[in-house]
C-alpha cells in the first residue's frame with residue numbers, strides 16, 4: 061500500500077537542497093528495466109521511443125484504467141501490474157511516471173524510497189515544496205529524479221544557446237514566446253482544466269519553456285503575471301469551476317555579470333500560453349531580439365526558424381555555418397559610408413541586411429521522438445556512469461516548477 065510509505069518532506073527551508081545525487085556504488089544491470097506508470101496519450105508516444113533505446117527494456121506497465129493498461133501491456137506482450145506494485149517492484153530499475161501532474165510527487169517518492177530511478181513527466185510536481193522534497197529524496201537515495209523537460213534537447217535550442225554565448229549578434233535584449241495552443245483534444249471534463257490536478261497552465265505547461273530559457277540564460281525571476289478565464293461556453297456563462305484558458309508573464313534574466321549589479325538590467329522575456337484554438341490553428345512562435353537582429357523559431361517543438369538582421373561578411377559566414385539547412389536572402393547591401401551604423405550608443409559596421417531561413421529537415425513528430433529519446437538516453441548514461449554530465453538535472457526540474465509556481469501565484473493575485 062502506498063499509504064504506508066512515509067518520506068521526509070524536507071525542512072521547508074527556502075535554501076535549495078543539495079541537488080546533484082551522490083550515486084552509491086551500484087551494479088546497474090546490462091539491460092535497464094523500465095516500468096511505466098500511467099499509460100495515457102503521452103506515455104504511449106514515449107513508450108514507442110524508449111523501446112528504441114539500446115540496453116533498455118520496458119518490462120512492466122500499470123494504469124488505474126484497466127483498458128489503458130491492457131492496451132500498453134498487449135504491445136509489450138506482458139500483463140499489466142497495479143501501480144502500487146510496479147512502483148516498488150524489485151524487477152524495475154527506473155520508473156517512468158506519466159500520470160496527471162498532481163500524482164507525480166507521491167508516485168515518484170514511493171519509487172525513490174524503493175530504490176528506483178525516476179523519470180517523471182513534467183511538471184516534476186505541482187508545488188515547489190513537493191518538487192524540492194523529491195530532489196532532496198533523490199539525492200539521499202543516490203537516484204536520479206528528473207522531469208521530462210525535452211525542449212532543451214532540441215538541436216535548435218542548442219544553436220540558439222551558441223548564438224547567445226558567442227555574442228555574434230550582440231547582446232540578447234528581449235524574448236517572446238507566444239503559444240496559441242489547441243484545446244480541441246481537451247474536453248470540458250479533462251484533468252487539464254482542473255487546477256487541483258494540473259497545477260494550472262504555468263505549472264502543467266509553462267515549465268517546458270521556463271526550462272528552455274533557463275538553459276540559455278540561467279536563473280530568472282518572474283516580474284509580473286496575469287491570467288484569463290473563459291467567460292462563457294456556447295453563450296452560457298461559466299459560473300462554477302472557472303476555465304483558466306490563458307496565462308501571461310514577464311520574467312527577467314540577468315544573463316551577464318554586468319547586469320547582476322544593475323537593478324532593472326537584464327533580458328526581459330514574455331511568455332504567453334493560451335489553450336483556445338482548433339487543432340489546425342495550433343501555433344507557436346519564439347522570438348529572440350538581439351542587438352544586430354532577430355531570431356524566430358516556429359512550432360511547439362521547433363524544427364525551423366528565421367534570422368533577419370545586419371551582418372558583415374564574417375558574421376554571415378559563421379551564421380550560415382551554425383544555422384542548419386540555411387538559405388540566405390540578401391535584403392540590402394551596404395558599401396562605403398552606408399556601412400556605418402549606431403545602436404545603443406555604439407558604432408558598428410554591417411555590409412548587408414539579410415534574411416536566413418533554417419530548417420532541421422525533420423518532421424515535427426520525428427523531432428519530438430528524437431528529443432524524448434535523447435533526454436532518456438542522457439539520464440540513463442548518468443545512471444550507468446555517474447561521471448556522465450547530464451544536460452538536465454533535478455535542480456533544473458525544480459527551478460522550472462519554482463518559476464511556474466511564482467508566475468501562477470502572481471497571476472492569481474493580479475487584477
Ligand SMILES: NC(=O)c1ccc[n+]([C@@H]2O[C@H](COP(=O)([O-])OP(=O)(O)OC[C@H]3O[C@@H](n4cnc5c(N)ncnc54)[C@H](O)[C@@H]3O)[C@@H](O)[C@H]2O)c1
Nearest residue numbers: 098099100101102123124125128143158159161181182208
Ligand atoms: N513531455 C511532454 O512533452 C509531454 C507532452 C504531453 C503530456 N505530458 C505530460 O504527461 C502526463 C500525462 O499526460 P497525458 O496527456 O498522457 O494524460 P492522459 O490523461 O492521456 O494519461 C494519464 C494516464 O494516467 C492514468 N492514471 C491516472 N491516475 C493514475 C494512478 N493513480 N496510477 C496510475 N495511472 C493513473 C490515467 O488512467 C491515464 O491513462 C502529464 O503530466 C502531462 O503534463 C508531457
